[in-house]
Amino acid sequence: MHIAEGYLPPLHAxxxxxxxxxxxxxxxxxxxxxxxxxxxxxxxxxxxxAFSFVLSALKIPSVTGSCSHPTxxxxxxxxxxxxxxxxLGTIVLFFQAVLLAHGGLTTLGxxxxxxxxxxPWVAYGVYRLTRRLGGGLGLGVFLAAALGDLATYCVTSVxxxxxxxxxxxxIGGAIVKFGSIFxxxxxxxxxxxxxxxxxxxxxxxxxxxxxxxxxxxxxxxxPAASKEVDA
Amino acid sequence: MKRSTLLNWLIVVAVVALAAIPVLFIExxxxxxxxxxxxxxxxxxxDYEPWFSSLYEPPSGEIESGLFALQAAIGAGVVCYYFGVAxxxxxxxxxxxxxxxxxxxxxxxxxxxxxxxx
Numbered sequence: 455m456h457i458a459e460g461y462l463p464p465l466h467a468x469x470x471x472x473x474x475x476x477x478x479x480x481x482x483x484x485x486x487x488x489x490x491x492x493x494x495x496x497x498x499x500x501x502x503x504a505f506s507f508v509l510s511a512l513k514i515p516s517v518t519g520s521c522s523h524p525t526x527x528x529x530x531x532x533x534x535x536x537x538x539x540x541x542l543g544t545i546v547l548f549f550q551a552v553l554l555a556h557g558g559l560t561t562l563g564x565x566x567x568x569x570x571x572x573x574p575w576v577a578y579g580v581y582r583l584t585r586r587l588g589g590g591l592g593l594g595v596f597l598a599a600a601l602g603d604l605a606t607y608c609v610t611s612v613x614x615x616x617x618x619x620x621x622x623x624x625i626g627g628a629i630v631k632f633g634s635i636f637x638x639x640x641x642x643x644x645x646x647x648x649x650x651x652x653x654x655x656x657x658x659x660x661x662x663x664x665x666x667x668x669x670x671x672x673x674x675x676x677p678a679a680s681k682e683v684d685a
Numbered sequence: 686m687k688r689s690t691l692l693n694w695l696i697v698v699a700v701v702a703l704a705a706i707p708v709l710f711i712e713x714x715x716x717x718x719x720x721x722x723x724x725x726x727x728x729x730x731x732d733y734e735p736w737f738s739s740l741y742e743p744p745s746g747e748i749e750s751g752l753f754a755l756q757a758a759i760g761a762g763v764v765c766y767y768f769g770v771a772x773x774x775x776x777x778x779x780x781x782x783x784x785x786x787x788x789x790x791x792x793x794x795x796x797x798x799x800x801x802x803x
Binding site: 455456457458459460463464497498501505507508510513515516517519521549550551552554558559610614618620621628631632636640642643645646650652656657658661 | 689692693696697699700703704706707708711712713714715716717718719720721722723725726729730733735736737738739740741742743749752753754756757759760761762763764766767768770771772774775
């Protein structure tokens with residue numbers, strides 16, 4: 455999903471930068487607030503950012519005979535709500551743009567918009583919807599991470615199509631073209647990301663249920679339940 | 686093995702299989718999708734000139750893959766540090782609770798006996 459350095463016309467690059475900036479600033483404040491109000495979850499917040507760091511470094515082969523990578527933003531979006539991931543995702547993308555020549559500074563705004571904003575918000579929306587419809591924690595987390603990942607790559611396809619519409623079929627044709635490069639490659643990877651995120655959440659439920667209760671991922675312990683534990 | 690542990694391992698196996706199956710059964714060069722998109726742009730818009738280039742580019746594929754490995758290692762290190770801390774914290778809390786319960790139990794035990802006697 456990394457649009458390469460210089461591969462968006464200046465106007466597009468600037469527009470995506472302007473669109474992404476408020477989310478990132480809001481995200482930075484959300485991170486500060488989270489750390490100040492619930493310092494006990496600071497370490498878990500770091501782990502959620504680190505999860506994105508790992509997953510976005512892993513280029514995984516896919517069914518289309520090309521490679522792509524997961525984004526890892528779904529976990530943090532579900533645990534800490536999406537604004538936090540706008541900042542953490544931006545840090546990941548900045549690191550890759552500056553040190554790895556992967557993505558770029560001129561395309562940072564567009565890449566942040568797809569990976570650090572839309573992906574996390576779709577993940578969070580899917581999670582909330584699944585839970586409201588009666589789906590369990592595991593199903594919610596899996597669908598959130600998988601669809602958030604896929605959404606990121608669909609946004610990238612649209613961004614490229616807007617900048618480089620097809621000569622014959624226009625923007626629509628270009629969306630299909632870039633979609634076939636990105637989105638289809640991404641389907642098995644999105645499933646992988648869903649499974650890995652599910653795995654991490656399952657381990658968290660086992661070893662740090664208190665933090666998950668604090669983040670309201672697990673229901674707060676009722677007085678009756680805590681009495682049971684005491685007895 | 687507990688059922689939930691077994692399921693965790695099955696998840697790991699599924700992820701590995703999802704990555705391995707394409708390599709084993711599909712013919713392809715397995716280039717990056719990002720690069721393929723770039724090529725497709727150059728193809729459909731041959732007059733487009735990238736107007737900015739990366740400030741720093743890893744001088745070789747080896748260095749680039751090294752930096753990617755570093756990125757993954759830092760991330761995995763932090764994630765695993767969290768799990769180590771959380772697990773230890775939980776164990777200590779459980780041990781402390783067990784010790785407290787044992788101490789309480791000892792001091793409590795004679796009382797009901799007295800109460801019954803009287």
